[in-house]
Amino acid sequence: MEVKVLTISENILGANEEKARRNQDRLDEHGILTVNVMSSPGAGKTSLILQTIGKLKEKARIAVIEGDVASSLDANIIQKQGITVVQINTAGGCHLDANMLKKALDNLPLGDIDLLLIENVGNLICPAEFALGEHKRVMLLSLPEGDDKPYKYPLMFTEADVVLVNKIDLLPYLDFNIIAFNQAVTGLNPRVKIFQVSCKTGEGLEAWFSWLEDAIKQMKNRRSS
């Protein structure tokens, strides 16, 4: 007895690419390194952004765009750090798109930003399909989600510049094969950087900070060259 497999494709993508290119031109013009942070709900996007703010806010002028279906919970937490935040509520939409980023950029002081962190809607599928105009794509996969996720949600892993394997502090209590996971990810995406971190304890985050500082410097050099 074989498993029946039905492949049912639906066109859920709009014409988003051109708007994303215009956003990137605008960000380039101001020398703003822009990072799109994506993951499942609760994998640790906000915790990563808070840790990053804590480490880099004396070195770079940071702004944040928060994407959520509903609520401003995360934006309020981030604003308490003295950081400029725009909250986008998608009212049911399962991802940010380039048009939403444009509206958010219209509400930010672009001349005063070195690093723009965009927290996408918690979803391992559609955010990977909709370019915003970002320079780097970062995804978090938290250990409790399981090591099989690259097979089930391949596009997100294929599109990422960095995969942060978060909640590494829970490893003793879970069945998660890190070697098999890393092999699956690099099989999909050989150029990806993988960092094992805990946004709760801070473990492993120095490698992420260092990668991000390099990317900010490259953006500045590119602009001045």
Added chain:
Amino acid sequence: MEVKVLTISENILGANEEKARRNQDRLDEHGILTVNVMSSPGAGKTSLILQTIGKLKEKARIAVIEGDVASSLDANIIQKQGITVVQINTAGGCHLDANMLKKALDNLPLGDIDLLLIENVGNLICPAEFALGEHKRVMLLSLPEGDDKPYKYPLMFTEADVVLVNKIDLLPYLDFNIIAFNQAVTGLNPRVKIFQVSCKTGEGLEAWFSWLEDAIKQMKNRRSS
């Protein structure tokens, strides 16, 4: 300084309701209790289905529909239990819809099924917006996702008949306020049933099995009356 909130709504819903009603008529005709199982990626949908099969397969004829963006990993695991499975691959789509369920039903022996478990695509947003024709909606929220999820993804919690709080075995290692979570869920959805479970250890699952057996009986009674 106030947080700027932009509400950007996009119409991502098609005309799905009529097809869902036709599916439900067809399921009713055959007396098949149909349960739509939804959650974030990795929250435990497949584990719940496997536990449910293990408990109920001598009492009810069970079939499963597996929804995934890609892969047949879960369908293969379930088929090893001797259960009829149809895999739907959405090829990028972030939810199942009524049209997909129709095609799956066309591939199932409807006269030989008492309980149909549908594992939706791992996503806490869109699956709640697309009725399939199911009789019951069950969602899992796993502890590592955090207790703030009802505020960020309200529709899923509002639409559920049952919320299973899964991975309760990890409670000692996490900051998760169960009382606050339960209050948030019942605030959105006063009639919902909430069960705390571990699909890994089996803890708490008896209440879920009992609820499901009652629902199967009600379906049979409804049909014979």
